[in-house]
Amino acid sequence: MAAKPGIPKGTRDFSPVEMAKRNYIFNTIRDVYHLYGYEQIETPSMENLSTLMGKYGEEGDKLLFKIQNSGDYFAGITDEELLSRNAAGLASKFCEKGLRYDLTVPFARYVVIHRDKISFPFKRYQIQPVWRADRPQKGRYREFYQCDADVVGSDSLLNEVELVQIMDTVFTRFGIRVSIKINNRKILSGIAEIIGEPKKIVDITVAIDKLDKIGLENVNKELASKGISEESIALLQPILLLEGANLEKLEKLKTVLAGSEMGLNGIEECEYILKMLSGMGIRNEIELNLTLARGLNYYTGAIFEVKAPDVAIGSITGGGRYDNLTGVFGLSGVSGVGISFGADRIFDVLNQLELYPGEAVSGTQLMFVNFGEQETAYCLPLLARIREAGIRAELYPDAAKMKKQMSYANTKNIPYVALVGENEIKEDKIVLKNMVTGEQILTDVVTIISTIQNK
Amino acid sequence: MAAKPGIPKGTRDFSPVEMAKRNYIFNTIRDVYHLYGYEQIETPSMENLSTLMGKYGEEGDKLLFKIQNSGDYFAGITDEELLSRNAAGLASKFCEKGLRYDLTVPFARYVVIHRDKISFPFKRYQIQPVWRADRPQKGRYREFYQCDADVVGSDSLLNEVELVQIMDTVFTRFGIRVSIKINNRKILSGIAEIIGEPKKIVDITVAIDKLDKIGLENVNKELASKGISEESIALLQPILLLEGANLEKLEKLKTVLAGSEMGLNGIEECEYILKMLSGMGIRNEIELNLTLARGLNYYTGAIFEVKAPDVAIGSITGGGRYDNLTGVFGLSGVSGVGISFGADRIFDVLNQLELYPGEAVSGTQLMFVNFGEQETAYCLPLLARIREAGIRAELYPDAAKMKKQMSYANTKNIPYVALVGENEIKEDKIVLKNMVTGEQILTDVVTIISTIQNK
Numbered sequence: 082m083a084a085k086p087g088i089p090k091g092t093r094d095f096s097p098v099e100m101a102k103r104n105y106i107f108n109t110i111r112d113v114y115h116l117y118g119y120e121q122i123e124t125p126s127m128e129n130l131s132t133l134m135g136k137y138g139e140e141g142d143k144l145l146f147k148i149q150n151s152g153d154y155f156a157g158i159t160d161e162e163l164l165s166r167n168a169a170g171l172a173s174k175f176c177e178k179g180l181r182y183d184l185t186v187p188f189a190r191y192v193v194i195h196r197d198k199i200s201f202p203f204k205r206y207q208i209q210p211v212w213r214a215d216r217p218q219k220g221r222y223r224e225f226y227q228c229d230a231d232v233v234g235s236d237s238l239l240n241e242v243e244l245v246q247i248m249d250t251v252f253t254r255f256g257i258r259v260s261i262k263i264n265n266r267k268i269l270s271g272i273a274e275i276i277g278e279p280k281k282i283v284d285i286t287v288a289i290d291k292l293d294k295i296g297l298e299n300v301n302k303e304l305a306s307k308g309i310s311e312e313s314i315a316l317l318q319p320i321l322l323l324e325g326a327n328l329e330k331l332e333k334l335k336t337v338l339a340g341s342e343m344g345l346n347g348i349e350e351c352e353y354i355l356k357m358l359s360g361m362g363i364r365n366e367i368e369l370n371l372t373l374a375r376g377l378n379y380y381t382g383a384i385f386e387v388k389a390p391d392v393a394i395g396s397i398t399g400g401g402r403y404d405n406l407t408g409v410f411g412l413s414g415v416s417g418v419g420i421s422f423g424a425d426r427i428f429d430v431l432n433q434l435e436l437y438p439g440e441a442v443s444g445t446q447l448m449f450v451n452f453g454e455q456e457t458a459y460c461l462p463l464l465a466r467i468r469e470a471g472i473r474a475e476l477y478p479d480a481a482k483m484k485k486q487m488s489y490a491n492t493k494n495i496p497y498v499a500l501v502g503e504n505e506i507k508e509d510k511i512v513l514k515n516m517v518t519g520e521q522i523l524t525d526v527v528t529i530i531s532t533i534q535n536k
Numbered sequence: 537m538a539a540k541p542g543i544p545k546g547t548r549d550f551s552p553v554e555m556a557k558r559n560y561i562f563n564t565i566r567d568v569y570h571l572y573g574y575e576q577i578e579t580p581s582m583e584n585l586s587t588l589m590g591k592y593g594e595e596g597d598k599l600l601f602k603i604q605n606s607g608d609y610f611a612g613i614t615d616e617e618l619l620s621r622n623a624a625g626l627a628s629k630f631c632e633k634g635l636r637y638d639l640t641v642p643f644a645r646y647v648v649i650h651r652d653k654i655s656f657p658f659k660r661y662q663i664q665p666v667w668r669a670d671r672p673q674k675g676r677y678r679e680f681y682q683c684d685a686d687v688v689g690s691d692s693l694l695n696e697v698e699l700v701q702i703m704d705t706v707f708t709r710f711g712i713r714v715s716i717k718i719n720n721r722k723i724l725s726g727i728a729e730i731i732g733e734p735k736k737i738v739d740i741t742v743a744i745d746k747l748d749k750i751g752l753e754n755v756n757k758e759l760a761s762k763g764i765s766e767e768s769i770a771l772l773q774p775i776l777l778l779e780g781a782n783l784e785k786l787e788k789l790k791t792v793l794a795g796s797e798m799g800l801n802g803i804e805e806c807e808y809i810l811k812m813l814s815g816m817g818i819r820n821e822i823e824l825n826l827t828l829a830r831g832l833n834y835y836t837g838a839i840f841e842v843k844a845p846d847v848a849i850g851s852i853t854g855g856g857r858y859d860n861l862t863g864v865f866g867l868s869g870v871s872g873v874g875i876s877f878g879a880d881r882i883f884d885v886l887n888q889l890e891l892y893p894g895e896a897v898s899g900t901q902l903m904f905v906n907f908g909e910q911e912t913a914y915c916l917p918l919l920a921r922i923r924e925a926g927i928r929a930e931l932y933p934d935a936a937k938m939k940k941q942m943s944y945a946n947t948k949n950i951p952y953v954a955l956v957g958e959n960e961i962k963e964d965k966i967v968l969k970n971m972v973t974g975e976q977i978l979t980d981v982v983t984i985i986s987t988i989q990n991k
Contacts, residue, residue, distance in 0.1 A: 086587050086645045086865050089633050092580035094646055096653070097660070100576040116923045118900040118930030120948075121555040125547030125679055126581065126635075126665065127601075132541050146582075147604045149631055151669040155621040163618045166610040175630070176604055178544050180581075190541045191549055198551070200947035202933055205552070210581065214606040224580055237933035239912065246920070357913070361920055410541050445573040457694065458812070465701070465816055468571045475573030478657055478692035492655035493575075 091215070091223030098442060102428060103226075105441035106255075107208055110228050110422050113251050117243055119206040119230050124187040126210075127178045134173065136186045136409065143169070144213045146223075147176035180212040184229045184421070185406075192233060193410040201234030208424075220394075222425065231419030233406060238350060240418050241383045241402065242357045248387055248398055248420060249363045255427065256436045257389050259397070260366045263327075264373035264384040265351050266401070268334070271344015272320060272371075275337065276313035283374060285309065289321060290372035297321060320371065327355050327369040334371075350382060375399055385420060389430050397426045446533050447497045448490045449476040450483065459506050460499075463526050470530045490516060497533060546670070546678030553897060557883060558681075560896035561710075562663055565683050565877050568706050572698055574661040574685050579642040581665075582633045589628065591641045591864065598624070599668045601678075602631035635667040639684045639876070640861075647688060648865040656689030663879075675849075677880065686874030688861060693805060695873050696838045696857065697812045703842055703853055703875060704818045710882065711891045712844050714852070715821045718782075719828035719839040720806050721856070723789070726799015727775060727826075730792065731768035738829060740764065744776060745827035752776060775826065782810050782824040789826075805837060830854055840875060844885050852881045901988050902952045903945045904931040905938065914961050915954075918981050925985045945971060952988060 088094065095103060111121070127148055134142055150156075155163070158174050165171075181187055184207045192199065208228045217223055230247065232240045245261060252259045269286065273279040284307040288300050295303075300321065304314050319337045323330045331348050338344030351369060358367060373384050375396070382402030389397055400420030407415045431437055447467065449460045460476055467474045477486045490498050500512040505523075513529055514521045524532075543549065550558060566576070582603055589597055605611075610618070613629050620626075636642055639662045647654065663683045670676055685702065687695045700716060707714045724741065728734040739762040743755050750758075755776065759769050774792045778785045786803050793799030806824060813822060828839050830851070837857030844852055855875030862870045886892055902922065904915045915931055922929045932941045945953050955967040960978075968984055969976045979987075 086648060087584060088580055088587075088645075088649070089582050089584055092582060094580070094650065095578040096650070097575035097577060100578060103578075104576070115899070115928050116926075118903070118928060118948075120552035120899050121559070122552060123550040123555060123558075125543055125549070126667070127544050127547060127679070129542060129544055132543075143606070146606075148635075149602045149604050149627065151598070151601075153621075153623045154627075154630075155623055160619060164615060166608075168608045168610055172604065172609075175609075180603075190543075193541060194543070195549065195551070200944050202944075204930070212581070224582070232933065235933040239906075239931065239933045242916075243931075243933075250923075357916065360913075360917055362917075444570070444575050448573070451694075458815075461697075461812065462815055462817075468705075471571075473570050473573060475659070476694065476698075478687065478690040478694045478698075489655050489657075493573075 091217030101442040102437055106424050106427055109254050110251055113247055114206040114230050117247055119204045122191060122205050122207055123209060124191055126181055128181060128187055130173050130177055130179045132190050133179045133182060137182055144215055145182055146180040146212045146214055147172055148178040149175055150177055182213060183211050184209060184227045189407045190410055193407050193412045202232050203234055204232045206230040226424045228422040228424055229419055231417050233415050233417035236416060238353050241354050244420050245358055246361060249365050253364045257430055258391055259387050259389050260368055262368050262370040262373050262386045264370055265347035266380045266382055266384060267343045267347025269374060271338045271341035271347055274341045276316045278309055278313050281309055286372050286374040330369055379403055392430045392433050394426055394430060398422045445473050445475050445493055445495045447472060447474040447499060448495045449499045450486050451477040451480045452502050453480045456501055460501050466526055467530060472533050546672030556897040557892055561879050561882055564709050565706055568702055569661040569685050572702055574659045577660050577662055578664060579646055581636055583636060583642055585628050585632055585634045587645050588634045588637060592637055599670055600637055601635040601667045601669055602627055603633040604631055637668060638666050639664060639682045644862045645865055648862050648867045657687050658689055659687045661685040681879045683877040683879055684874055686872050688870050688872035691871060693808050696809050699875050700813055701816060704820050708819045712885055713846055714842050714844050715823055717823050717825040717828050717841045719825055720802035721835045721837055721839060722798050722802025724829060726793045726796035726802055729796045731771045733764055733768050736764055741827050741829040785824055834858055847885045847888050849881055849885060853877045900928050900930050900948055900950045902927060902929040902954060903950045904954045905941050906932040906935045907957050908935045911956055915956050921981055922985060927988050
């Protein structure tokens with residue numbers, strides 16, 4: 082007997098129940114993207130390595146899954162090179178292609194290739210798996226889905242407003258209470274400018290982020306330990322002590338950043354977005370959070386992050402504005418703003434809070450028990466009518482023991498079972514059993530259809 | 537400036553319009569699978585090469601995309617082996633993983649791994665891409681989707697009946713007229729048994745298949761050229777001359793195959809399936825076709841194939857029954873039957889016959905023209921209401937020239953445009969322009985919602 086087969090570490094099979102839940106997540110996100118006029122694209126799973134390499138830093142290059150060239154993959158490699166065993170150096174000789182690492186670089190590549198056919202601003206969304214040769218660990222996979230939406234070719238802050246609305250709507254539909262955190266890269270740059278420590282901006286935000294946990298004194302100590310001058314730390318104090326509602330904070334910040342044009346510009350952008358949103362019926366908390374610095378090397382304007390306070394898990398959505406998305410592929414001047422929902426984490430949150438709606442994860446609605454040849458011949462046309470009415474129905478394919486058939490229906494969570502034996506055929510009736518209550522009624526196909534449709 | 541990037545040959549980007557069409561195809565197939573109680577699973581894109589190798593023949597092994605091991609992929613390979621440059625032989629040393637080649641082997645692997653959690657019969661469907669390092673050519677890609685449904689763990693022919701119903705329903709929904717061809721491997725084996733040429737069954741079916749094109753005499757010549765004896769050719773004549781309706785053909789065939797138990801068994805199976813189907817309101821032609829021999833080494837019972845006579849294209853769906861799906865992974869006795877829709881070819885057929893329903897490929901339904909700050913502030917809450925009603929709507933994000941905004945709406949095929957200027961704000965009205973007829977009316981948000989919803 083062959084050994085029981087396995088799957089590559091960091092990858093997953095998805096069972097029917099898991100798929101139903103995942104589809105619920107993807108469909109919810111997709112529906113909201115559509116409501117806002119975003120259009121779907123898909124790009125190939127494999128890209129040329131030349132498209133991918135150098136876009137995610139040195140570490141990223143190592144995490145790319147590379148696809149061995151077909152045929153004679155030794156071609157073009159000298160014996161000396163082979164014997165050098167320089168794995169990193171020779172990777173792109175053995176391999177011309179790699180698996181998609183994220184959806185952003187392929188999107189940039191897409192925009193460049195198809196720019197003549199695209200009507201800008203281009204509002205696109207993309208829901209596809211990505212692959213990373215990361216060390217697998219709890220909640221981190223080597224194959225996982227990203228659900229990105231981006232607008233490129235428009236500098237309007239209305240796009241930012243809309244993306245916040247989208248995040249708010251998606252999590253409202255999921256029933257997950259969230260806090261949507263907003264910051265702006267220009268404010269961070271303004272702070273760095275004011276205190277004269279532009280290189281230390283990451284150290285500063287990391288330290289500030291610990292304020293709630295370790296207190297002001299310890300934050301200041303940490304800042305000092307990172308080599309930030311006493312003078313700079315003094316300048317940072319009003320920022321550390323910022324309090325009040327979002328707009329109040331921004332008002333106070335104007336004084337602190339009065340000397341930085343860029344900083345004031347960031348404040349203005351934040352103000353615009355928050356004011357626009359205030360009349361939009363947003364249902365979740367929006368929090369200006371100056372410590373939010375995700376993707377700092379990448380974002381140039383607004384920065385977003387969503388957390389679910391009811392579950393101990395990292396951010397479940399993030400995004401921001403970036404300049405020059407496509408510059409690396411030779412097309413400059415294309416700025417954009419986007420968000421990405423973390424489907425795997427949202428899956429965990431919905432599981433933990435038991436928020437999946439029953440309808441979203443229900444499969445077959447009605448099963449006919451199989452009593453044998455004659456009964457089957459009678460049932461099949463009934464089944465056809467029931468399916469014609471849009472009801473998901475099946476006939477157990479074998480005339481197996483009743484217990485086995487009922488246990489199948491139970492395992493599949495089928496809510497109704499139809500029993501048609503000799504007597505029922507004579508009377509032209511059907512016994513309908515409600516599998517939840519156990520109740521049985523003698524009825525007909527029309528009633529069954531309306532019962533299930535109105536459920 | 538960087539060189540304009542490309543994508544790997546044999547792969548494709550999908551634009552919003554193409555995605556809408558593809559989703560229409562996948563959703564239609566998915567909906568019908570659900571109606572029949574099939575449940576979705578997904579398996580990882582990459583499988584261990586040990587799972588994939590040897591399952592698709594020697595040629596198939598070469599067509600597998602192999603993923604280079606992460607880190608030091610030279611580890612465990614001697615200098616001598618490297619210098620041997622034996623690409624095929626060393627492939628599985630450089631690579632432990634490969635990309636999915638079809639959905640059947642991963643499904644078999646899935647069943648074996650999860651057998652304790654599966655309630656048999658297991659009706660599963662799977663819609664995922666597969667990858668093959670084939671030479672790319674028109675209509676053949678290196679990454680393409682398969683849409684498979686299989687039932688495993690049931691020998692009942694009702695599964696075959698149901699799969700024919702599924703094919704009939706799917707193509708009826710698409711509006712594609714098809715011919716569903718049915719055969720049975722046991723009939724082919726019976727024929728081979730009767731004429732005593734079991735090894736020549738492929739040659740025989742290939743020759744018979746040409747009957748319409750080249751005539752009886754030439755078919756007999758071809759059979760002779762393949763080394764089939766005169767006596768055997770004589771025995772084949774009644775089969776070549778079979779005529780009439782499906783059940784008549786089977787009746788005549790009973791005489792010819794009277795000496796083959798297996799052959800008669802195949803006839804009986806066909807009869808059962810056809811008789812069951814006759815009362816099911818099948819809307820497409822079902823044709824018993826004895827030359828149908830696809831996947832001969834694989835199928836053990838029923839064989840299906842679907843062709844669209846209105847388009848010059850190969851088969852657009854196929855399938856059949858197979859024994860021992862999981863034997864290769866150490867779990868014997870699991871037989872199954874399944875079908876696979878060829879999404880790429882169906883895409884071409886729908887394009888050629890222009891059968892995409894407008895609704896399926898429509899995106900944004902309403903666009904607000906952007907007249908500037910003040911108008912935008914007025915429009916945003918209206919937009920929120922409109923989206924609340926489920927209408928896909930957007931506001932052009934920049935206060936660009938009217939011409940540019942209208943051209944954007946045109947390119948995106950948006951059917952309605954809303955114009956709200958200073959005067960409209962004063963009157964609390966909206967100008968609604970029908971982009972198809974050019975008609976403009978002065979109206980309000982409630983009317984707009986009902987107009988678009990009732991369209």
